[in-house]
Amino acid sequence: MAEHNELGKKGEDEAVAYLQDRGYTIIHRNWHSGKRELDIVAEKDRELIVAEVKTRRNERYGLPEDAVTNQKIRSIVASTDAYLKKFQIDLPVRFDIITVVGTEPPYHIEHIKEAFFPPIW
Known part of the structure; x- marks a missing residue:
């Protein structure tokens, strides 16, 4: 696996652990719809959270x-x-972004809740 792919996988693993530690239930990871992908789909407090x-x-x-x-x-x-x-x-759906910065633990993690809203088409 390419080095950047390995880092990305580690980042997603860290993001999942971060969410679970805060009471989120992880429903899917890397869910695909054709060529598109959702990194993390979680639920908390009767709200669906889609995290990039x-x-x-x-x-x-x-x-x-x-x-x-x-x-x-x-x-x-x-x-x-x-x-x-x-x-x-x-x-209800909330769109979050989770950033993971670093090459080794402890990573710097930032959770941006309601990072964006669906555009009006």
Whole structure:
């Protein structure tokens, strides 16, 4: 596995542990709808949380959350719509971003709740 893929997997593992430590129930990881993917789908307090995880070695080239572009947001929202339909879920949805920075523990983790809202098309 490429080094950046390994770092990304470690970051997602850290994000899952972070959420579980805070009482979130992880429903799916890396759920696919065609070529699109949802990194983490979780539930807490009768709310569905879709979390996009961005992992970086450092912030030298910008903040990890800046990599969540408008195009990426549209893709996440479309995948979430497919997810809700497939599993017939009727819960409010929140879109979060979890950033993981570092190459070894302890990582710097930031949880940005309600990081974005679905665009109006």
